[in-house]
Every structure is written in structure tokens, then in C-alpha cells.
Amino acid sequence: KAGVTQTPRYLIKTRGQQVTLSCSPISGHRSVSWYQQTPGQGLQFLFEYFSETQRNKGNFPGRFSGRQFSNSRSEMNVSTLELGDSALYLCASSSGAASYEQYFGPGTRLTVT
């Protein structure tokens, strides 16, 4: 079974721009979660989608948004980029069943200049 894939792997943007990151979960998985990883703040939860519905959201400003499509693929959007948004963005998928195990993609490295 193919793992979680994320595109693009690397991205460089300038302040004020917006960006869209994509995540394709493991086949059959219906839950997709997004995390931001920075050296200072560590790993922080952004949001989680299940069957196209956002079920949980972390403490991030409204500039961070996401959605999930009927095929469980998910996108994350960040508008009006700030220098502090530079981070590794990780996507994780889960079957949504009782195991609660999350499997991570390779991440998208976003650099804001």
C-alpha cells in the first residue's frame, strides 16, 4: 500500500503571498490531520478532517485553512504569509478506526522570505 504523499516537497514564497499544500492519504484512510513543525514551537496541531468535515482545529489564526475532498485528499491553505510561517508542514492519515494510529507523509518545507 502506498504511503502518505505530500506535494510539493519544498516551497519558497514571499511575505504576503498565499500557498496551498496538498496531501494524499493512505488508500482507505478517511482522516487527515495537519501539523506544523518549527524548531521553536515543535510539533503543533493545525486541524483534522474526516469525510470532508473539519472535526478538530488547533490554535492557529484564520489565515490557516483546509479542506478535504470526497476522495479523502486534503489541501491546506495559508494566506497572507508571514516570516513565522516558515516551517515543515506534516500531513498524517488515519483510518479513523479505534487504533488511532497516524501515519505521516514526508512533509512540505515552506520557506517565507
Add this chain to the structure above:
Amino acid sequence: AQTVTQSQPEMSVQEAETVTLSCTYDTSESNYYLFWYKQPPSRQMILVIRQEAYKQQNATENRFSVNFQKAAKSFSLKISDSQLGDTAMYFCAFISLSLIQGAQKLVFGQGTRLTINP
């Protein structure tokens, strides 16, 4: 709010030695899962082992085992016969089962950087 604390920012051992990474957590929930994830230099986060809070038996996966002390809220990872490929950041993570049913939010510790020396 749940918190996860890893008190060892860095550790270093020789190949073939046994190493134990510490993790403590704080929660008022009674049903939850605990995980150890490994993040090598490639940055790919890999699930190493999981422990269900309702299980008293400690989880084991080949060379990896945990010491789960629920009352003390402690969840350490033991790596036996360490190998060069074990070099990575190790994150302890917690997920509560008492959120909106099915909602899944992992809370991570700050990580322990483990180096296995030849």
C-alpha cells in the same frame, strides 16, 4: 489541557548498547493512547510503537519496548541492541479518546535527539 514532556533534549550511546528515553504526560482523561515516533534526518515521521492506556502489559516491537506507568503518567522507550539507523529525533505523543468521538489530535513532546555512535 494535555501536555507531554521529554526531559532529555539529547542522548548519545554506542552501537549495540541499550538506551532508554523518558516521557511524562499530564492528563485528566482515563482513556488514551501513547505513541513513540521517530524522525530521522530525512524528516519522515515514523511510528515506532503504541500503548493503549487500558492495557497493563507493556508494548513491544522487536528491539523497541516501553515501560508504561499509568499512575505515574510515565511512558519511557527502551531501545535494545541499538543500531546506527536508530539515530533520529524521537517524539513521545499522546492522543485522548475523550474528544469529540473520533476526533484525533496528537500532542507531542519536544523530542529527544538520539545519536548512535559506531
